[in-house]
Amino acid sequence: MQRYEDLQPKNVFHWFKQLNDIPRGSGNEKGVSDFLVSFAKERGLEVYQDHLNNVIIKKDATKGYENSEPVILQGHMDMVCEKTDDSDHDFLKDPISMHVKDGYVYADNTTLGADDGIAVAFCLAILDSDDVAHPKLEVLVTIDEERGMDGANGVTAEHLSGTRLLNIDTETEGDFIVSCSGGANAITTFKSEKSEGLSKAIEISLSGLNGGHSGLEIQKQNKNAIKVMARLLNKVALEMDFRLQEISGGSKHNAIAKNAHAIITVDDLDKAMNILNEIGEYVRHEGRKTDPNLVLDIKETEKTEFSYSKETSQSIVKFLYLLINDVISTSQDIEGLVQTSSNVGVVEADDEQIKVTCCVRSSVESELHNMFDKIKSLAYLTHGTTVIEKEYPAWEFNTDGELAKVAPALYEEMTGKKANVTAIHAGLECGLLKGVLPDCDMISFGPDIFGAHTPLEHLGIESTQRMYDYTLKLLEKLK
Template sequence: MSILSGLEPREVFQYFEELSRIPRGTFNTKAVSDYCVKFARERDLEVIQDDLNNIIIKKPGTPGYEQSEPVIIQGHLDMVCEKTKDSKHDFTKDPLVLYVEDGFIKARDTTLGADDGIAVAIALALLDSKDIPHPPLEVLFTVDEEVGMDGAKEIDLSQLKGKMLINLDSEDENVVTVGCAGGATFRMNLSIDRKPEAGTCLDVTIHGLRGGHSGTEINKQRGNANKLAGRLLNRLDQNIKISLADIQGGAKENVIPSTCEFTVLVQDSIKAKKIIEDMFHTWRAEFGADEPDLNITVSQTEHSEISVMSNSDMKKIIFFINNCPNGVYGFSRALKGLVETSDNLGVINSDERKVSFVFLIRSSVSSKLDEMKETFVSWAKFLGGTYGISSEYPAWMYREESRIRPVTVETFEEIYGEKPEVSTIHAGLECGLLTGKKPELDCVSFGPQMCGVHSVKECLNIESTAKTWTVIKEILKKCK
């Protein structure tokens, strides 16, 4: 049964629900890409699918618009796959379980995939329309945006004639984005030696944090579970004898981690649990209402013998987690209040031989991005670790002269009754890579209101989606 059938715009939510039935996590986009190919062929539209599953669909202009300049509509097919600790959802095969609550669409115990499924749904609705005036449309769906924009890096833009591009990968209503930060993923491995050791085993889980998008929400100072684990481990190590067995936190570098788990052996479990309890109360006082569900769970096993890290390796790991840069690193000097440079310790994983760390670094200034990369390289060399830098993408620089921006601003003012905020954002958008490949592209980005993006609390505002649908139809009507 359809969950969204009673919502407007009906045609948009119909496609959004269909997309929600297709598993489409990053690197698992073949099925959704093939769905788009089938959609286009059923409507006799020109479609191009490349080896990475990127899609280009072309639709002629409606009567009176046949000779108009094409407009490119762009979004990405993949979604971030996060779920609650108790969820049994399998992102490789299970459809999302949608529900409607208080004017929002949500997914049961998982991310919703409105980032960027709503862009795909809007574009499909435009392609399927028969009564919406528009110039020739060139719809571009990229893949693997969420972990480095690999699809945008590889797409052949020579197949596009349009020079004006509307990106639908923004999440704040009545905001027109005209620039974004560049970024890079930094990975570091620290080798460890292990030994068997006996003692009381404590499994500690820091959980309940809000998490969120490591770009757009980094300025909200939300708790990073990995960093909190480093602080707690450091406090334990300073006061009692501990041995670290394992640590696992976060799932994606572009998500502020809401959970981190570690296992330690202790000789004095009573004192250890008292330190943990005191730290919990300290954090509750520090975060206040910003992290209402923050919690620490401890389970205990007596007289266990397990494999633990050597003391020197453990201290090195704790030192790094506790002291590495994380969060806002600098604010823009040109646009006051805008985050310029940041990083996010998104993932920590340990195995028998190493502990791995994954960071996402962002900056709207290329020299500051280079500085952050150099900082992390210095850390890796200082600690004797191995490292790599990947998934780099450029900033999308603000364009002084634009044709699409004034039309977009004018349309927003007509629909909303006030001028939109025209801004740049501290997050990666594919416009940076696309304009790097095709410098003549004139881009804007906007989208309906969402919250909790990249987390299990992700939701899509229904009324805002309807307004976005009206806005894009009016923009296209004006592009004659």
């Protein structure tokens, strides 16, 4: 049976264990950040720790590379903290316990933290080595990538001069990411105007939909529960008088909504029930492949004293029904890649307002802002107000970039395997860093990591060795 301490490359797995001995969940990075600073100081390396706890470590070029442009090695120090139901692991104080099985490294009933600890281990192994040929290195290790890329968002160009950046945060060996989408949340609110409801109340619940990541899985055409609910309510609104009493749906802006709930009041109960059941049958049929477990429950319920006013009810339903939730366009550079999309992620209400959060993504900034304008215009027509929050920039595909040519070609030469030059319809730190370093050529790659963000996360041992050797050879080539 293979032992962890015997794994190769020995220096990489040594530093990975050192990192996993330090609790480093998102939002709890101070300890690991200080560890990186101490590591650098012990080796006489220049180091900078910012107010967020991002760390930059610099190492001079080796002989023959003194005149080469600097290279930035980049990854994030934080990890997602998930564990099995029977685990008593405390992510605030316990080290990650690891074991080897069938050629992979696993954690014991928790996430492993290979996303993105293995990138940091690569960097530490390179910084600790005296026999690796390389240009001047600037190792950038960010905090809080997993919760919103707050670390990358706080990086400035003040301490960075690199013109090539290698992001080691791609989880499939052989994939070379050269572009990612930008995005933002379009948040639309409606004032909560109340009035007396109609005589009968109907409760409508949607559950069992597959959902999915609103960037990586939007092209699968899985049903969005909020949009299905809007379709049901809009048909009622077209056929008869009604009032909204309650409405909610979804849980995260960046997830395709799996559930939705509404209560409406009407005077003609039978007519409303017939309309809802008819549309429900259409929806079940249309989603028989994408969402076979969809559950639609329609039943009479107790009415409360007040519902939303007729005008507010109509405004919310029309807005949700007409709001775009789909792939908007696909890339002209990379076949099959979603370029622009919109996902209605969350609907929530309180005594003062109804709030709709829409996650818009695009790898083309002009299309992203065009979508914002469409949502704002629709909100205006339906008496709502839209604000744009948490915008992050796109990393647009650079067809002339050196790394997009050199890096995949070297991988194919070293492994005999086909490199997959691609892009991702989701946010990467490269997008934010490109905004700070607009003239920096970037690429993202990494070893095989399976089951990231779950207790089943595991890291390919042979893949780690190949991709570390590859990283060393790539640095040697970037003269």
